[in-house]
Amino acid sequence: MNALGMIECQNIPKGIEAADSMLKAADVSLLTAQAVCAGKYIVLISGDVAAVSAAIEAGATTCGAGLIDKLVIPSIHPQVLSAVVACSDVPQPKALGIMESFSLCVAIKIADAAVKTADISLIEIRLGRGLGGKAFVVFTGDVSACEAAVRAAEATEGAQGLLAQSVVIPAPNMALIRSIY
Numbered sequence: 001m002n003a004l005g006m007i008e009c010q011n012i013p014k015g016i017e018a019a020d021s022m023l024k025a026a027d028v029s030l031l032t033a034q035a036v037c038a039g040k041y042i043v044l045i046s047g048d049v050a051a052v053s054a055a056i057e058a059g060a061t062t063c064g065a066g067l068i069d070k071l072v073i074p075s076i077h078p079q080v081l082s083a084v085v086a087c088s089d090v091p092q093p094k095a096l097g098i099m100e101s102f103s104l105c106v107a108i109k110i111a112d113a114a115v116k117t118a119d120i121s122l123i124e125i126r127l128g129r130g131l132g133g134k135a136f137v138v139f140t141g142d143v144s145a146c147e148a149a150v151r152a153a154e155a156t157e158g159a160q161g162l163l164a165q166s167v168v169i170p171a172p173n174m175a176l177i178r179s180i181y
Helices: 014-024 049-066 078-084 105-118 143-155 172-181
Strands: 005-007 029-036 042-046 067-074 095-101 121-127 135-141 163-169
Touching: 005 014, 005 049, 005 095, 005 105, 014 029, 014 042, 014 049, 029 135, 049 067, 049 163, 067 105, 078 105, 078 121, 095 105, 095 143, 095 172, 105 121, 105 143, 135 143, 143 163
Parallel strands: none
Antiparallel strands: 005 042, 005 067, 029 042, 095 135, 095 163, 121 135
């Protein structure tokens, strides 16, 4: 897999129709297609950059005015995929970084930028499940790496105005760590 693509549609029927059009438009792999909070529907696909781009355009066209956001990330960092399905192999935690966004697509973008910029380990990227349409990213590393990751995320193109809050917790309590993992 070279690229990751995602659409975020504001309604479920059009989202499902968009997923079908995406899979018919190009040779891509479906990673997930699901309803998320606030009645949205997301579709994540992977494949080579040209195929993912073509599929995303087909999905966006099908969603029409119901399209909330879309993305294509060439050379997606492998940790992003693991964190989206909450199957990350995370080392003993150091500091914790947590970033919240109003856009599910932006959460993927900022997680990819963060892990490509700083020596962090992504723990989870939660996309709108039980969050009222928001998303959040949780990661660990030393304090300076977590702070650098947050700065990189805040500077990510398209993230301005869509990040709700970011914090770095230098020495998280172990009970908190256990609740997150």
